[in-house]
Amino acid sequence: MGWTSYQNVIFLLIFIFVSINYIQISNAALDEYSEEYVFHFINRSRQLKEISTRCKDALGRIKSYLNDKETLEAQRIYYSQSFSTGPNNFFLSRDQDRWVYRGYECLLSAGETIYSKSEHPMHYCYSHDDDKDKNITAYSICIPSPCADDNETLLKEWRRLTEPKDAEKPMHFTSCTRSRHEKQWFEQLVPLTDLAFNIMLTMFIAMATSFHYVKGGDQAKGWGPQLMLAFSLKTNVRKLIELPKDPQSCITCMFGIRFLSMVWTLIGHSFIFIQAYLENVEEFKDTMANSFWNQWITNFTLSVDTFFVLGGTVLSYSWFRKWLKNSSEPEPSWTSYGYWLKFYRHRVVRLWPAYLYTVLAVTLRLSVTHYHPMWPPTDPAIQCPIHWWENALFVNSLFNNRCMPWTWYIGTEFIYYVISPIFLLSLRKRPKLGFLLCILTIAASAGLNTWSMIENNFPPTQLLWKQPDIFNHNFIQHHIEIYIKPQFRIGPYIIGILLGYYLACYQRKTIKPERSNNHIAGVWIIGLGCTLGALYGLYPSLHGWNWPIYHLVYGTIHRDVFAIGISFVIYACHTGIGGFVNRLLSHYVLLPLSNLCFTAYLFHMIPVVFTYLLVPFPIWFDSQIPIFIHCVVQLLLTYVFAIICTLSVEYPALNIERMLLHPAKNRTTLKPAPTSDSELQLKPSSPKL
Structure with missing residues (x-):
């Protein structure tokens, strides 16, 4: 057998070895459902006695909203694709990014923008369990916001439709996220208070810096002036770059x-x-x-x-x-x-x-x-x-x-x-x-x-x-x-x-x-x-x-x-x-x-x-x-x-x-530190402000 033949054999063995090992890697995938299947679920859910009348009305308007000429084709596709099922043990691991992706699809199907509020807001709701049992399934649905309080009932109905054998099992954990905050940040007291605090802090820093330039650090005596200097940009930028x-x-x-x-x-x-x-x-x-x-x-x-x-x-x-x-x-x-x-x-x-x-x-x-x-x-x-x-x-x-x-x-x-x-x-x-x-x-x-x-x-x-x-x-x-x-x-x-x-x-x-x-x-x-x-x-x-x-x-x-x-x-x-x-x-x-x-x-x-x-x-x-x-x-x-x-x-x-x-103390006597060319010597000074 010549050298070329040996090369071919070695290459074939390496290829087989690598191929065998590659097939051990699993591909992330969630179960997807057609638009017809999703609307079959919507129609079934409207018949449930456990959900509110307001929720039933909102479910009835979904199809007309998605088929409206002003609704983008992408929104209709996103809505159907956001309905998923998948292995529970992968919800917190391999496939988690796909569940988040489905969530964004649901939120975007509502047609919300930064500047305008949708007339058909959505909630992305999901259920999973921390149990390591691989036989448990996780679920996600996209429902109108008026159905938010009925999310567990609708998730159970989705499970009953997709996994009938699990219909009677308890659903330990459910959660939802909405397509739009109930109030935007500028309509809420706490974010506005935080913003006001930061504006006042900025103004105080500007005053402290001006005071530092006018009075100088050495001439400022007393606790008040020293406190002002602690916020001075002249002091702190020097600390940052020196x-x-x-x-x-x-x-x-x-x-x-x-x-x-x-x-x-x-x-x-x-x-x-x-x-x-x-x-x-x-x-x-x-x-x-x-x-x-x-x-x-x-x-x-x-x-x-x-x-x-x-x-x-x-x-x-x-x-x-x-x-x-x-x-x-x-x-x-x-x-x-x-x-x-x-x-x-x-x-x-x-x-x-x-x-x-x-x-x-x-x-x-x-x-x-x-x-x-x-x-x-x-x-x-x-x-x-x-x-x-x-x-x-x-x-x-x-x-x-x-x-x-x-x-x-x-x-x-x-x-x-x-x-x-x-x-x-x-x-x-x-x-x-x-x-x-x-x-x-x-x-x-x-x-x-x-x-x-x-x-x-x-x-x-x-x-x-x-x-x-x-x-x-x-x-x-x-x-x-x-x-x-x-x-x-x-x-x-x-x-x-x-x-x-x-x-x-x-x-x-x-x-x-x-x-x-x-x-x-x-x-x-x-x-x-x-x-x-x-x-x-x-x-x-x-x-x-x-x-x-x-x-x-x-x-x-x-x-x-x-x-x-x-x-x-x-x-x-x-x-x-x-x-x-x-x-x-x-x-x-x-x-x-x-x-x-x-x-x-x-x-x-x-x-x-x-x-x-x-x-x-x-x-x-x-x-x-x-x-x-x-x-x-x-x-x-x-x-x-x-x-x-x-x-x-x-x-x-x-x-x-x-x-x-750290009040000023008397200097302590130190033995002189030896120096050597092998030690890293820093520049003696740095640019001043």
């Missing part, structure tokens, strides 16, 4: 890493949420899942692990750097209750104002700005009035994370901050014991991931585009039980704490060790190898290849491996072997973009959904370029809000904290 006074107090490559992670997060969310608006969604999902290089999007949830690494590193580096200076101030111990109270208080002041401001803005005004409500399970206007306290206490990730679900990361990292003194003090008092404690914690967290994957048949990470049949399809269960829970995600944060400890110790060395070319090459090989391996190692799991051991190993360690890779990149950049990568990531223009990342993260999901609502429905997928254009617009809108929130709420709160709780 480099630290101490050139060694921060790790500047984090400017770029933090901003790029924020962009990565937004792109990933944008590519997820567009699925609910796409007509040819299967083509989109195939494109996303089948391309090896698309894994930087399909595996984008690793961006959160970057934030965990950065959070742990910043905390550890600043904490150890302070106490390694051997200052005359007594070091904190396990019983330094006053010190640790201040430690936590500052964190709360750092997070609370911007966080609560965003929750209020999104809940009270932004969620009701559009003429129709959002998808009820994730609509902040519905969920946040009930669950806001979970966010306010940073425990939302310990529950079902209903209010602004993307903010689970804020609560999870706050929990890590609360327990961080255990690791900080252990490393400071007994480094070997502290290091062992960190390693055991990382291993325990990884073990919990392994156990949960085996117990629940979870995939290695959330698969938000394709759901291979070899895994549990319920990504909502995966999200609540493992993805957002602190005990499963702490590994990258601890790796960040160890990195910050090492960098602080490295900085204190008077004479830095020589690094050979082999050492430098090894650092970059490990850093890039771990990062890219973790990022692109999802491919076998994404395609459902029957490699159970691989899926378990990858799911257990890939986040920690990725965190190690990011840590090596940070180490290289901060210790002088980063080269052009460090110069790029540390560029001055990235400083304000990095400083705005917290408030940008809080808000970014609103523009992601908003831009898709403004374009014609449905969206047809031809290429990824239009989606990236959406991402650019979404990013710009996100940073506009981030600037507003940071300058009007976040920074003023920090200024007030400093004014009230």
Whole structure:
């Protein structure tokens, strides 16, 4: 057999292997019904004694409305297509975007617009059960708004028609969303009050800024003037764009890493949420899942692990750097209750104002700005009035994370901050014991991931585009039980704490060790190898290849491996072997973009959904370029809000904290910090306003 024959055999085997694995991926599809079948249901429903006369009249007018010459053909088609049935276990997983899509079809069939109210408003109503039994069916119908109170009766009638064998089963959960708010936001007291508050806040900031320019910061004495200065744009814009006074107090490559992670997060969310608006969604999902290089999007949830690494590193580096200076101030111990109270208080002041401001803005005004409500399970206007306290206490990730679900990361990292003194003090008092404690914690967290994957048949990470049949399809269960829970995600944060400890110790060395070319090459090989391996190692799991051991190993360690890779990149950049990568990531223009990342993260999901609502429905997928254009617009809108929130709420709160709780103290005597050419030196000053 010649070489060509061997090639053909090898190619045939690879083709058969890949084909077998591909057929394990299931296609998302709901049952659809013809227009005649839907109107058969309407006519049957009008005969029900349980529904009101008003509802019967409204059902009788549907056909004439849809056949009216002023009604668009698309509205008639949308109405019939919005009636669906499908497997209950897929309602919260694989097919969820199709149910949302059906909901938009129903709402659009009413003919509502921003400027005009429809004479035939609609309600999209659905029923599903959290039971994992695959034999249970979920249902959706589109009914006139006068029938909203009769939605459960009509859903049961739809079930009786489509699934007669289930007619007598209890219907545990039903919900509806309307085609138009009962009152638009400008007709409601609460949104108008929120708007008035923001206008008054803007006026106060303008007054504070004018006062600052007229009186100057040094001449303003007393609590009143100082409070005004806390809101001054002159003060806060300088804080936003200036480099630290101490050139060694921060790790500047984090400017770029933090901003790029924020962009990565937004792109990933944008590519997820567009699925609910796409007509040819299967083509989109195939494109996303089948391309090896698309894994930087399909595996984008690793961006959160970057934030965990950065959070742990910043905390550890600043904490150890302070106490390694051997200052005359007594070091904190396990019983330094006053010190640790201040430690936590500052964190709360750092997070609370911007966080609560965003929750209020999104809940009270932004969620009701559009003429129709959002998808009820994730609509902040519905969920946040009930669950806001979970966010306010940073425990939302310990529950079902209903209010602004993307903010689970804020609560999870706050929990890590609360327990961080255990690791900080252990490393400071007994480094070997502290290091062992960190390693055991990382291993325990990884073990919990392994156990949960085996117990629940979870995939290695959330698969938000394709759901291979070899895994549990319920990504909502995966999200609540493992993805957002602190005990499963702490590994990258601890790796960040160890990195910050090492960098602080490295900085204190008077004479830095020589690094050979082999050492430098090894650092970059490990850093890039771990990062890219973790990022692109999802491919076998994404395609459902029957490699159970691989899926378990990858799911257990890939986040920690990725965190190690990011840590090596940070180490290289901060210790002088980063080269052009460090110069790029540390560029001055990235400083304000990095400083705005917290408030940008809080808000970014609103523009992601908003831009898709403004374009014609449905969206047809031809290429990824239009989606990236959406991402650019979404990013710009996100940073506009981030600037507003940071300058009007976040920074003023920090200024007030400093004014009230940090009175001027006598300087403490410090031993001079050694410097070295290998350390990253920042510019001595930055442009003044």
